[in-house]
Amino acid sequence: MRPNIIKRGVFNFLKAHNVEHILAEPVETKPKEGHEIHFPVHLETTIKLIRENLFPEGESKKSDNFQTLLDCTLGTAGHSKTFLQTFPNLYVLGIDLDKRMIDYVSQNAKETFKEEEIKRFAAQNHNFTHINKLSPFNAFPEEFHRREKFDCFLADLGYNSVQLEGDDWGLAYNSKQQLDMRYNKETMKISAADLLNTSPIYDLEEILSKFGEEPAANFIAKLIVKERKKKKIETAQELKDILFNNMNPRTDKYKVLMRVFQALRITINNELQNLESFMENSFDPLKENGIGMIITFHSLERQVVVQHLKELKKKQKIKILELNLPPSEQEITMNSKSKSAHLHCYKKIAPN
């Protein structure tokens, strides 16, 4: 088991970039023993974008320039926590589709946040597709009784390291738990195991090819159907063994596994449709001159986001501040999981 510690290199990197408070030891967000903490990606750039666009005159506590940020993918609140600590005049509403993440952050809030920061923070369980139903007023009725729109939002797509390593998510490659993968078991009826064991061969092939961009989709779909006739595929470990025992030894098995898992996760959670709706619905709840920041992790997400941003730009509704920004070499060295994280950011320039 990996020890529950923060890598020293990451600590030094963040310290050098003036964000050491999120990693001040002892560890502030406490994953379960043996689980790795989730490192927020593009932290430095997101802070810079917020500073330049929301607090151009500096983030002094004395001014009454109160701003609001909607963290559409709260996770373990790595981004939210740092933003609250960095900007004393920022209020943050964090939402997550996975209620377990909301509970996790709420249960650890007292240890994670300072008392004063808790007053500027709210966490709610929502799908980000409903972003247009949220407002600063709804989250902080006392402080923002007339504010309908946010000054900023962040959507950091994908899943959290804690979800990957948690026992009951079934997202980890070696998990011996039921292969589930649902962010929300109440709203999503089908688990990844159900999908694997019941889908017709042509659906499996399409899922693997479309959402995993897997070149061997046809071979793997046939393999799954053959194996499930012998025995139901129930855990991530069983799926991994089936793939590893049958793939050509010259193929990069871990890449195949990664693509198969990505395809299942995207399908089970409707991820691309959710992202489409989010891109449609997230323009209105943003104030004029507000900024939207989206972090994508694979080419399918990137295509959806970039296409939407280009359309909004064509209609002269936004100014693009960042498109497809990769992480710095330094960030990749410190956190290899950030490798495929691309940041996109726009400023709203039309009223609606």
Ligand SMILES: C[S@@+](CC[C@H](N)C(=O)[O-])C[C@H]1O[C@@H](n2cnc3c(N)ncnc32)[C@H](O)[C@@H]1O
């Ligand atoms: C990469 S993590 C966010 C990590 C977070 N920025 C941090 O620093 O801890 C992505 C989160 O988005 C959540 N999520 C996925 N789809 C969602 C959706 N449609 N609506 C809201 N949250 C979603 C996942 O449950 C997960 O917690």
